[in-house]
Amino acid sequence: MGSERKRARRYALLSGKGGVGKSIITANLAATLSTFGRRILVIDADLGLASLDVILGITPVSTIQESFRGEQSIEQVLQSTRGFDFVPAASGLPEGTVLTERLTAGVESAIAALEERYDAILFDAGAGIGDVVMFFAGLADEIMLVVTPEPTCLMDTYATIKVLYHTHGTRDFLLVVNQSGPSPASADAGERIAAHLQEVISSHFESQETDPVRIRLAGSIPVDTAVKHSVMRRRLLGETNPDAPATRALTRLAAFIDAAIRNRKTP
Amino acid sequence: MSEDHPRDWKNLDLTAACRILENAGRRDPASVSKDPSEQLQYIINSLCDLSVHDGLTGLVNATFFHAVLNREIERSMRTAGTCGLMVIDIDHFKNVNDTYGHSVGDKVIQSVAAQMKKSMRSMDTAARIGGEEFAIILPDCTPEDALKAATRIHASLNPFTATIDDIVLKLTTSVGLVWTDPNATSITSSVMLSLADQEMYMAKRSGRGRMCYRHTEPIFVSSHEKSALMNISFEERLNG
Numbered sequence: 139m140g141s142e143r144k145r146a147r148r149y150a151l152l153s154g155k156g157g158v159g160k161s162i163i164t165a166n167l168a169a170t171l172s173t174f175g176r177r178i179l180v181i182d183a184d185l186g187l188a189s190l191d192v193i194l195g196i197t198p199v200s201t202i203q204e205s206f207r208g209e210q211s212i213e214q215v216l217q218s219t220r221g222f223d224f225v226p227a228a229s230g231l232p233e234g235t236v237l238t239e240r241l242t243a244g245v246e247s248a249i250a251a252l253e254e255r256y257d258a259i260l261f262d263a264g265a266g267i268g269d270v271v272m273f274f275a276g277l278a279d280e281i282m283l284v285v286t287p288e289p290t291c292l293m294d295t296y297a298t299i300k301v302l303y304h305t306h307g308t309r310d311f312l313l314v315v316n317q318s319g320p321s322p323a324s325a326d327a328g329e330r331i332a333a334h335l336q337e338v339i340s341s342h343f344e345s346q347e348t349d350p351v352r353i354r355l356a357g358s359i360p361v362d363t364a365v366k367h368s369v370m371r372r373r374l375l376g377e378t379n380p381d382a383p384a385t386r387a388l389t390r391l392a393a394f395i396d397a398a399i400r401n402r403k404t405p
Numbered sequence: 406m407s408e409d410h411p412r413d414w415k416n417l418d419l420t421a422a423c424r425i426l427e428n429a430g431r432r433d434p435a436s437v438s439k440d441p442s443e444q445l446q447y448i449i450n451s452l453c454d455l456s457v458h459d460g461l462t463g464l465v466n467a468t469f470f471h472a473v474l475n476r477e478i479e480r481s482m483r484t485a486g487t488c489g490l491m492v493i494d495i496d497h498f499k500n501v502n503d504t505y506g507h508s509v510g511d512k513v514i515q516s517v518a519a520q521m522k523k524s525m526r527s528m529d530t531a532a533r534i535g536g537e538e539f540a541i542i543l544p545d546c547t548p549e550d551a552l553k554a555a556t557r558i559h560a561s562l563n564p565f566t567a568t569i570d571d572i573v574l575k576l577t578t579s580v581g582l583v584w585t586d587p588n589a590t591s592i593t594s595s596v597m598l599s600l601a602d603q604e605m606y607m608a609k610r611s612g613r614g615r616m617c618y619r620h621t622e623p624i625f626v627s628s629h630e631k632s633a634l635m636n637i638s639f640e641e642r643l644n645g
């Protein structure tokens with residue numbers, strides 16, 4: 139049986155721009171995947187401005203930074219909530235924004251110690267293309283880009299794809315279009331944005347191939363007051379608004395990821 | 406602290422600092438001066454120097470290099486200017502080490518560093534970022550200036566004759582050059598370095614002793630790409 143074990147599939151949620159919904163999506167996705175029976179580990183990888191604990195309504199006993207310093211073991215940092223496990227991070231520590239040997243070795247040893255127990259690991263990474271974000275992207279099997287239908291966000295997403303393509307050789311990206319902004323967009327906004335990004339990339343990236351990079355739409359989440367409602371109560375969407383449009387869209391996203399996790403290859 | 410009085414600096418514990426200086430082959434503070442305040446000043450100066458410079462060549466070390474480059478990238482973005490980055494690698498350096506030993510190899514590295522210092526401009530920063538790999542930051546210059554400066558440095562190192570004791574070695578170097586695009590999104594020093602490295606490897610693949618560079622940074626989003634990207638309606642059609 140031992141050799142049959144599959145390695146946890148690692149997802150990094152990234153966005154060029156901040157405040158687009160990465161943390162909300164990570165938290166709700168993890169909870170829904172665990173109701174599907176998947177064993178999920180969530181790591182708050184936004185080591186500069188960690189906020190997942192706030193969204194989950196948890197007060198961390200200790201944080202991943204303390205495990206880097208050897209003050210706590212990763213087991214002591216780990217918390218269970220809603221059927222999944224969670225590694226919280228401290229917020230406001232400038233050291234979380236600098237890629238040090240201590241940080242990379244700490245994250246790698248934490249993953250090595252925990253990975254066996256899970257089907258998937260979700261990294262809720264910070265915004266932008268800083269060194270720490272790029273490090274987590276490098277650890278991931280899948281890059282999930284969260285984008286809102288706004289010009290600035292599209293621009294930053296494109297730049298993120300370009301940087302990852304050139305520095306990490308990443309060629310496959312999952313896209314989640316989330317309407318965190320105030321104005322509602324049409325139902326096909328997700329498809330349109332994914333197709334548009336794909337077209338601009340294919341016609342501008344220098345490559346012999348027609349599609350040097352492939353963009354796949356993993357989900358599309360409508361603007362929904364239920365999101366703010368759940369955040370304000372520090373609860374998840376399934377707990378406060380189980381039938382809201384955003385909740386249903388997140389369940390569809392979870393089903394998409396669930397299929398990929400189940401089909402993952404043995405190492 | 407339990408003392409009632411502030412600690413006198415003469416009582417500071419300097420053993421760790423002195424040990425670092427000793428290991429780095431620096432002079433013993435006691436041999437520099439009899440005056441304790443001059444000794445302390447010497448220790449501080451030496452530690453500052455060690456934290457910034459590479460011991461073998463006296464060039465800036467990799468850590469400080471990234472700090473300077475990040476600052477220059479930021480400045481070029483702020484002032485809509487250009488910052489160049491040149492990566493220099495000694496060709497077939499492994500052969501030198503294997504044939505003549507590491508002490509000759511080290512002297513080759515030192516003489517390449519000395520030549521770099523002679524041919525670069527006063528505002529440039531040269532660093533040793535790896536075994537036989539160097540980088541030079543070319544701040545605040547147009548792409549043409551960067552190309553001119555890099556070409557001059559490369560020419561002075563290509564070929565390069567190093568005379569170590571009675572061994573005469575004729576060496577070549579491969580160079581990668583990139584520069585930031587004032588119209589593009591900012592990047593980090595490590596991304597810029599990896600781009601310059603890619604150009605340097607290109608120079609190696611195309612026969613060594615060469616310089617490869619990029620007119621425009623593919624990693625930066627060009628104005629063409631920007632306008633293509635913005636050619637989607639966010640309001641009317643998306644709201645439709």
Ligand SMILES: Nc1ncnc2c1ncn2[C@@H]1O[C@H](COP(=O)(O)OP(=O)(O)O)[C@@H](O)[C@H]1O
Pocket residue numbers: 153155156157158159160161162163189316317318319359360361362363365366369384
């Ligand atoms: N689908 C949505 N509808 C309405 N508001 C949303 C939606 N998604 C996100 N938001 C709002 O955006 C805010 C920022 O989300 P968050 O997940 O913290 O972003 P990030 O982690 O990307 O910085 C949330 O607090 C919420 O108020």
Ligand SMILES: [Mg+2]
Pocket residue numbers: 160161184189262
């Ligand atoms: Mg967040």
